[in-house]
Amino acid sequence: MIDVGIIGATGYAGVELIRILHGHPQVHIRALGSVSFEGQDISDIYPSLAGICPQKLLATDEVIDACQVIFASVPHGVSEEIGRKCVDQDKLLIDLGADFRLTDPEDYKEWYKLEYKDPELHKQSVYSIPELHREKVKGAKIIGNPGCYPTSIALGLFPALKACVIDPDTIVIDSKSGVTGAGRGLSQTSHYPDCNEAFSPYKIASHRHTPEIEQTISQIVGRDVLITFVPHLLPVNRGIVSTIYSKLKTPLSPKEVHELYAHTYQGEQFVRVMKEGQAANLKNVRGSNYCDISLHVDTRTNRLIVVSTIDNMVKGAAGQAIQNMNLALGFPEDMGLHLAPLCF
Structure with a gap:
C-alpha cells in the first residue's frame, strides 16, 4: 500500500x-x-x-x-x-x-x-x-x-491534428463549464443569484488556460499555433462541454472522420467516440473519468465540428x-x- x-x-x-x-x-x-x-x-x-x-x-x-x-x-x-x-x-x-x-x-x-x-x-x-x-x-x-478546459480540448483535437486533416490556424473553441471550475472560494460571478438561470461568457480571449491549450496543440503540430478560446459559465455544478471548430484541409465525410477518431482512440479506456449522429452531453460523463467525443462535419462550409465533454472535477x-x-x-x-x- x-x-x-x-x-x-x-x-x-x-x-x-x-x-x-x-x-x-x-x-x-x-x-x-x-x-x-x-x-x-x-x-x-x-x-x-x-x-x-x-x-x-x-x-x-x-x-x-x-x-x-x-x-x-x-x-x-x-x-x-x-x-x-x-x-x-x-x-x-x-x-x-x-x-x-x-x-x-x-x-x-x-x-x-x-x-x-x-x-x-x-x-x-x-x-x-x-x-x-x-x-x-x-x-x-x-x-x-x-487544466480541465485544456484536457477536453486536447482530446477533442488530437486525432485531427495528428492526421493533419485540419488547418490549425482556423481553430475556434467555445467551452462551457460548471460552477465548480471556479473553485470553492466565493466570488460574485459564482454567487447563486448571479449564476443561477444565467449563461454567460467570461474572460473572453484572455483566459489563463489559453497558453496551455496552445502549448499542447503546438507540440502536436510541430510549430507555434494561436487559437481563439472563449469559456462560458454554466449554471450546473460540474461538467465541461467544448465545441471546437476548424477548417478541413480537404473534404471528408462524417464516416471518414469517425473512422479516424475511432482508430486513434482504439484501446483507450477513458475516451469514448460516440456513434455517428449522436451529440456529446455532459450529463453522460458526470462523476466519471470518461471523455465523450462526438464528431460533426459541416459539408457546406467544409468545417469539422468536434464536441468534447468531461467531468471537470474527475x-x-x-x-x-x-x-x-x-x-x-x-x-x-x-x-x-x-x-x-x-x-x-
Missing part, C-alpha cells in the same frame, strides 16, 4: 481526490492538509465523509513528511515550494494547480503574473494528459496535471491526477477509476 497525502484537501478537487482514492486498492490516504481548516476534522467541512475518512487536517509539511505520494490542489504560486520539498525527500508530487503546466517561463509570467523561483525544478517536471503523454510519466517526480482534475499517479507508480492505468457516470 502506498501512503498518499492531499494538500488543499478541502477544495473541490481535493475532496474529489478523497472520494476516488478511498476506493483505490493500492493506496492509503495517510494525511490531509489545509491551511484554512488546519486542526479540524475533514468531516466537519464535508459531513458526507463522516465515518469514511476520519482524519484531522494537518499542516503542509506534516503531509509531505508522512506520505510517499503528494497531491497538491492549491493556488498558483504555491506548488513550487511543495515540489522542492518533495524532490529533496524523493517523493512524488502531482500538482493539480498551474505551476508545472507551462514549459515557457515567459508564458507563466505573462498569464499568471509570477515568475518561476526554482527553474531547475521545472526541468524535472512532466506535463501529462495520459492519453497523449503517458510514455513520459513513469518514474517522474513532479507531474503537472492539466477527468479534468482528480481522476486524471490518479491516472497519472498510476502511470508513475507502474499500477494499471485504470486502477481505482472504474467510476460509472451518474445517470441523473
Whole structure:
C-alpha cells in the first residue's frame, strides 16, 4: 500500500481526490492538509465523509513528511515550494494547480503574473494528459496535471491534428463549464443569484488556460499555433462541454472522420467516440473519468465540428491526477477509476 497525502484537501478537487482514492486498492490516504481548516476534522467541512475518512487536517509539511505520494490542489504560486520539498525527500508530487503546466517561463509570467523561483525544478517536471503523454510519466517526480478546459480540448483535437486533416490556424473553441471550475472560494460571478438561470461568457480571449491549450496543440503540430478560446459559465455544478471548430484541409465525410477518431482512440479506456449522429452531453460523463467525443462535419462550409465533454472535477482534475499517479507508480492505468457516470 502506498501512503498518499492531499494538500488543499478541502477544495473541490481535493475532496474529489478523497472520494476516488478511498476506493483505490493500492493506496492509503495517510494525511490531509489545509491551511484554512488546519486542526479540524475533514468531516466537519464535508459531513458526507463522516465515518469514511476520519482524519484531522494537518499542516503542509506534516503531509509531505508522512506520505510517499503528494497531491497538491492549491493556488498558483504555491506548488513550487511543495515540489522542492518533495524532490529533496524523493517523493512524488502531482500538482493539480498551474505551476508545472507551462514549459515557457515567459508564458507563466505573462498569464499568471509570477515568475518561476526554482527553474531547475521545472526541468524535472512532466506535463501529462495520459492519453497523449503517458510514455513520459513513469518514474517522474513532479507531474503537472492539466487544466480541465485544456484536457477536453486536447482530446477533442488530437486525432485531427495528428492526421493533419485540419488547418490549425482556423481553430475556434467555445467551452462551457460548471460552477465548480471556479473553485470553492466565493466570488460574485459564482454567487447563486448571479449564476443561477444565467449563461454567460467570461474572460473572453484572455483566459489563463489559453497558453496551455496552445502549448499542447503546438507540440502536436510541430510549430507555434494561436487559437481563439472563449469559456462560458454554466449554471450546473460540474461538467465541461467544448465545441471546437476548424477548417478541413480537404473534404471528408462524417464516416471518414469517425473512422479516424475511432482508430486513434482504439484501446483507450477513458475516451469514448460516440456513434455517428449522436451529440456529446455532459450529463453522460458526470462523476466519471470518461471523455465523450462526438464528431460533426459541416459539408457546406467544409468545417469539422468536434464536441468534447468531461467531468471537470474527475477527468479534468482528480481522476486524471490518479491516472497519472498510476502511470508513475507502474499500477494499471485504470486502477481505482472504474467510476460509472451518474445517470441523473
